[in-house]
Amino acid sequence: MPARLFMSSGDLMADRRFDFARDFQLKGDLVAAADLLRQAIELAPDFASAWFTLGEIREQLGEREEAIAAFRQARDADAEDRHGAGLRLMLLGAEKLSNMPPGYVRSLFDQYAPKFEKALVDDLGYRGPALLFKAVLAVRAAARKPALFRHAIDLGCGTGLAARAFASEVGRFTGIDLSPRMLEQARASGHYARLEQSEMLQGLRDQPEVSADLILAADAMVYVNDLVPLMREAARVLAPGGLLAFTTETHDGQGIILGEGLRYAHSAACVREAIGAAGLTLARLEYLSARNEDNTPVPGLVVVAAKA
Template identity: 65%
Template sequence: MPHRFFLSSGDLIADRRYEFARDLQLKGDLAAAAEVMEQAIEVAPNFASAWFELGQIRIALGETDKAITAFQNACAADPDDRHGAGVRLMQLGAAPLSDMPKAYVRSLFDQYAPRFEAELIERLNYRAPAILFKAVLAVRVAEKKPAYFQRAIDLGCGTGLGAAAFAKNVDSFIGIDLSAGMIAQARETGLYAALEVDDMTAGLQRQPDLSADLVLAADAMVYVGDLAPVLAEAHRVLRPSGLVTFTVETHDGEGVIMGKGLRYAHGAEYVRGVIQSTGLQLKHLEPASPRTEEQLPVRGLAVVATRT
């Protein structure tokens, strides 16, 4: 999803140069755009948005080293990193893989919330909730248990598409999302008994032990690099034989990488290992594409694990 986040430099001349540079960038005159963006930075050296956009222009020009410098300066100018310059640095291999800046994820989804469902369903053929519902049904059939859940926790709940897919099979839903904009949209659905603005791990930490039968995260783990903390908390809150189910994007290599869509991709062996290490038992791990991007299905995995 395109992320256009702007922080004014506080200097009218610098801001105008930034806008002029953006116009040049959109018209495809990248060399001129870089030059004008640098002029904006000369006027306002701590102009985070200009540094970030300069990094984007440098990438488009194939000037990776200069892009890295620009993104590093964007991070320095805005320690909260609302633009996600640090995510670009991870993708370029210029920073170690770490958690995504919370302020970046929040600003990304607050900005996106009003058009989120239309964009996902119509343009990206989003199918993660349906994939997880089918996987959970298959696991329950194999276990000869009903696919009925008294209390479910929807992590990274967004506008409520995950809860909608499971609504007939769940008595009561709690939704957790970092974006207040998304939570406001989810509230409109009437699907949730409670909604909380928080990240997934922190939101789970406030839930009592053995208090849920189902924890789901439809297309939300792509914003989490290290899955161990959130899965350890899921294990704690699940009742015996409760399920955790989620999708990830994946790659052929080992471990976790920052994918070209600026979302984490988790290797299948990594997922197996982290589920085992958190005391959960893997029940289902199958290739499944959660969405389409640039007319191609995004490679992913559907996962179901249980607390034994």
């Protein structure tokens, strides 16, 4: 996983108290850590990292209301919410589910980029691109069409793992990712004709109509709350007969939930409804896990939708 985000307060003494607090937190002395964080915040009232860490500690101590207050202060102190305090508020049930802050996603993956592939493939057994490739081949075979695509768009392209899996079947790849450091890795892969730094929905909005015949989103929909706007843009961008193929995490209930890992899980019914609302046709939906967590497969879906 990426290194823990730290944003300096600009006050040397406040930063040093934060460092001491983190040492106590890691040693399990949460009360002492909280006290040091309060001291740091007194010196630097807009110290977002201190507020966020204090929220974590309050939550660990079972002090829910105090945790909520601290996370709100952390979010207010950083307009981009790079720590993801808003997500912690959603997880605590203090706020309704909404889209992830782009600043949080960008910061997360900028930190993750240098060891992304090793952590994902070696440590988490990531298999999303291979599962998508098999699903797309199966859909094309069922339709008696070749699995060859002139232009594919890779949403949340990361380092290029999905493009690598589909390289022999795609003439030209456009990659879209919010993280500049991930895009550096993708550029080095040599798989992309074009790379764009953008949030996925906006990235699709920037594409011409009927300009792609395959859109991929491998392990990217877990960062999207409401799938419908993204599906509608995908339908606009796809050429007739084009495919949208993606993985997502799922759960046994209804609708959308935010898991402890700060990733959205979509029920199968939710996915079907979003595809229908976008005017696409569900071609394939399989209950398959794209990755592990604690050596256990995470419940997931592999989905292919087609444009008529």
